[in-house]
Amino acid sequence: DVKVTQSSRYLVKRTGEKVFLECVQDMDHENMFWYRQDPGLGLRLIYFSYDVKMKEKGDIPEGYSVSREKKERFSLILESASTNQTSMYLCASSPSLGQGLTHTQYFGPGTRLTVL
Amino acid sequence: RKEVEQDPGPFNVPEGATVAFNCTYSNSASQSFFWYRQDCRKEPKLLMSVYSSGNEDGRFTAQLNRASQYISLLIRDSKLSDSATYLCVPLDTGRRALTFGSGTRLQVQP
Numbered sequence: 199d200v201k202v203t204q205s206s207r208y209l210v211k212r213t214g215e216k217v218f219l220e221c222v223q224d225m226d227h228e229n230m231f232w233y234r235q236d237p238g239l240g241l242r243l244i245y246f247s248y249d250v251k252m253k254e255k256g257d258i259p260e261g262y263s264v265s266r267e268k269k270e271r272f273s274l275i276l277e278s279a280s281t282n283q284t285s286m287y288l289c290a291s292s293p294s295l296g297q298g299l300t301h302t303q304y305f306g307p308g309t310r311l312t313v314l
Numbered sequence: 315r316k317e318v319e320q321d322p323g324p325f326n327v328p329e330g331a332t333v334a335f336n337c338t339y340s341n342s343a344s345q346s347f348f349w350y351r352q353d354c355r356k357e358p359k360l361l362m363s364v365y366s367s368g369n370e371d372g373r374f375t376a377q378l379n380r381a382s383q384y385i386s387l388l389i390r391d392s393k394l395s396d397s398a399t400y401l402c403v404p405l406d407t408g409r410r411a412l413t414f415g416s417g418t419r420l421q422v423q424p
Contacts, residue, residue: 288357
């Protein structure tokens with residue numbers, strides 16, 4: 199059974215703080231993703247990674263960075279948190295079909311981040 | 315035009331009813347699709363995959379209309395436990411990542 203875990207379910211931070219969100223998967227998946235989910239906007243892709251030390255910008259990368267030093271771990275970093283980054287953050291992983299194609303994604307439980 | 319469009323709902327239906335919702339997509343190259351289900355305050359989970367014209371899994375049927383670029387999800391004999399948001403996801407073979415629709419909320423009432 200695929201398991202994706204995220205370091206915190208709830209997090210409260212202050213404006214300007216540096217925030218780390220950690221995600222770990224135990225299925226040896228090549229691909230990992232970070233999304234944020236906001237009411238009425240659905241899931242929006244922030245960054246993804248298809249291999250260790252590889253990363254690609256998603257649709258809304260501004261204000262975020264990522265790190266993937268090990269295959270099982272993908273970190274999302276908010277360098278200087280702002281109130282408009284208050285959101286639900288979801289991590290996902292998926293196996294690769296080859297040619298870089300992604301397939302079914304398995305999600306972690308999410309981290310609800312509030313920036314005051 | 316958005317890549318994926320879904321009616322946000324909510325669709326309020328009584329138990330036992332049949333309900334269907336559509337998802338339109340803009341990329342005509344999309345060959346396969348996923349339907350994900352997301353319960354309130356939970357993460358999305360895969361409901362079914364659609365690789366050809368459609369797929370059926372118990373009470374759930376997905377049908378693909380390539381000419382009109384939409385995919386539908388039909389739920390028969392609705393249960394209270396079907397209450398959730400249903401996310402449509404086309405698979406773009408030219409892109410490594412998936413684009414999720416914003417979802418259709420279904421509320422099944424006793």
